[in-house]
Amino acid sequence: MAEITTRLSIGQVAERTGLSVHALRFYESEGLFLAPVRRGAGGRRVYGEDDVDWLTVCIILRASGMPLPVLRRYADLVREGGGNEEQRLALMREHQAHVTAQIGRLTESLDLIRHKVAVYEDFVDQGSAVARPCHAPPSQA
Known part of the structure; x- marks a missing residue:
């Protein structure tokens, strides 16, 4: 030590x-x-x-x-x-895959939030007192 x-x-x-x-x-x-x-x-x-x-x-x-x-x-x-680097690598690769998937989910969430912000900014800019439904961003297809 x-x-x-x-x-x-x-x-x-x-x-x-x-x-x-x-x-x-x-x-x-x-x-x-x-x-x-x-x-x-x-x-x-x-x-x-x-x-x-x-x-x-x-x-x-x-x-x-x-x-x-x-x-x-x-x-x-x-x-x-030393001597267990393969186990450490496997552990880190598994966690890397988890974090990558999490980033993907967060990116989808952020896309929806950005869409909602843009829609509500338009409502506010137009002085709209009545909010119209907007549930999902337009398809990216």
Whole structure:
């Protein structure tokens, strides 16, 4: 285990990552850190830059919709070290496919929202007091 050169408190890590102190404790209890969280004087948690870097990866993966069990599996693989890169690749490819599908669904949603905005902007610009139905954007065919 690498020696920590920067000693950060749980509050400092919370501030730097945007996670709450509660979330940091939760991540620790869920086994998401790569190394056990170190303790300083009085048993207080002490973090290093490596912990902040890893948390940044976790935050991005969670924001992309990666479920906690998958993130935990990924952390386990990383913690194990080299030799399991094929498993890590498979995990990331599966998540990449999930995120790509999610982007597709969001793009469809955004197209509908843009259409609705344009329709309502026209209504407002024309001073229309009576909204006419507009349920779907015109077909792209």
